[in-house]
Amino acid sequence: MSVTDALPASAGLIPTAPRMRSVTILGSTGSIGTSTVDVLRQAQAGGQDIRIEALCAGGRVEHLREQALALRPKLAVIADPAGYAALKEGLAGSGIEVAAGAEAVVEAAARPVDWTMAAIVGAAGLAPTLEALRNGGTVALANKECIVCAGALMLATARQYGATLLPVDSEHSAIFQSLTHPAAAERLCLTASGGPFRTKTLAEMKGMTPAQAIAHPNWSMGAKISVDSATMMNKGLELIEAAHLFDFPEDRIDVLVHPQSIIHSYVQYVDGSIIAQLGTPDMRTPIAFAFSWPERIAITSPRLDLVKIASLTFEAPDLGRFPALRLAREALRMGGLATAWLNGANEVAVAAFLGGRIGFLDIPAIAEDGLEAYSALRRNLAGEAVPEYSEVIEADRAARARAGQRICELAA
Numbered sequence: 001m002s003v004t005d006a007l008p009a010s011a012g013l014i015p016t017a018p019r020m021r022s023v024t025i026l027g028s029t030g031s032i033g034t035s036t037v038d039v040l041r042q043a044q045a046g047g048q049d050i051r052i053e054a055l056c057a058g059g060r061v062e063h064l065r066e067q068a069l070a071l072r073p074k075l076a077v078i079a080d081p082a083g084y085a086a087l088k089e090g091l092a093g094s095g096i097e098v099a100a101g102a103e104a105v106v107e108a109a110a111r112p113v114d115w116t117m118a119a120i121v122g123a124a125g126l127a128p129t130l131e132a133l134r135n136g137g138t139v140a141l142a143n144k145e146c147i148v149c150a151g152a153l154m155l156a157t158a159r160q161y162g163a164t165l166l167p168v169d170s171e172h173s174a175i176f177q178s179l180t181h182p183a184a185a186e187r188l189c190l191t192a193s194g195g196p197f198r199t200k201t202l203a204e205m206k207g208m209t210p211a212q213a214i215a216h217p218n219w220s221m222g223a224k225i226s227v228d229s230a231t232m233m234n235k236g237l238e239l240i241e242a243a244h245l246f247d248f249p250e251d252r253i254d255v256l257v258h259p260q261s262i263i264h265s266y267v268q269y270v271d272g273s274i275i276a277q278l279g280t281p282d283m284r285t286p287i288a289f290a291f292s293w294p295e296r297i298a299i300t301s302p303r304l305d306l307v308k309i310a311s312l313t314f315e316a317p318d319l320g321r322f323p324a325l326r327l328a329r330e331a332l333r334m335g336g337l338a339t340a341w342l343n344g345a346n347e348v349a350v351a352a353f354l355g356g357r358i359g360f361l362d363i364p365a366i367a368e369d370g371l372e373a374y375s376a377l378r379r380n381l382a383g384e385a386v387p388e389y390s391e392v393i394e395a396d397r398a399a400r401a402r403a404g405q406r407i408c409e410l411a412a
């Protein structure tokens, strides 16, 4: 038997003419959403039979209309009710159903499909993602805030309904691809670019503008995750995401700053081996993997040229300048609803920063304040059971209200 014969039968290319697959994209007009559309169109061009059930977006009516006319979903949903009339008119005569509002997004996610891309930004994606899990299909998870808020609940829901939850975040996809022997994994390591302010002093960071914060050196992404990368809260959220997805203790998950974003993350095994996944910083690769898993499909993302890159460098993260990483570890250790509080406070702080209401360094300060508030509150709470959906929503609401108050005080 040759070495390749010894590989599992699944280790091949996805067959060109498999059964039809139905797909829904939540957050189709965003950065991940548009990359997903690109991957699916490439897969269709390669002979895959893919039918789009629903496309859902927050507010970009014109973009959603164009996508709907190109992809011909059965349903197009705009979360912002103000966009309903324009979308309805734009799709008149197309035969595509149109709906609007947060409830309609949840209803769209509840329609049974084989594969759902969960790419809404923020905790707003939690209800539809849970609904998609309840369908028992495959959910490709880009929306990290929902697993940060309700990791235990999401995994329990996936188990209960027999759904398959697959990572899209590049680091988690890298770990998933490198996790050949889960029981023998000693440590997981999430790599981080360090963001646009990696070499800046705290004094320099203090005056950074939203435009400077969203100018990420390696990745082109939505505004919220770009700011999270600048504060390194993104890596903190990813640490929490990894602890849930891979059921791994926080003290065995490392963060390593790697400015070139070529090694997307790695697993270290008990025999000293390290298995890493490498590639160009292009989200189409992890999206394609989450779509084709356990096989692979061919896509035309840029290929890695290591000669051109020449050197890969690494640094330890600086928790003094980037306290968000410390906060994420504290929240994980605290348990209960701590990560929901951290996330809610951070989302409100990032929105306020993008709106020009607070400074860059106020973001981690507001996130920390949210975590402290939860810590004080939970002394009066009993039990460590998996938080229910209503408890997560209440924690998110309370964290947002408190962060809003802090922002008013800062802006006064």
Ligand code: NAD
Pocket (backbone or CB within 6 Å): 026, 027, 028, 029, 030, 031, 032, 033, 056, 057, 058, 059, 060, 079, 105, 119, 120, 121, 122, 124, 142, 143, 144, 145, 168, 169, 170, 219, 220, 221, 222, 223, 224, 225, 283
């Ligand atoms: P984005 O802002 O570009 O897109 C967000 C999408 O969600 C848009 O389609 C928007 O219309 C939609 N949306 C926003 N609020 C909504 C609501 N209330 N209801 C329904 N739809 C709503 O963001 P993005 O960069 O694509 O990121 C999406 C998610 O994926 C985030 O959680 C992010 O952390 C995660 N992620 C992104 C990247 C990346 O490279 N962009 C990488 C890893 C993980």
Ligand code: MG
Pocket (backbone or CB within 6 Å): 169, 170, 171, 238
């Ligand atoms: Mg990532």
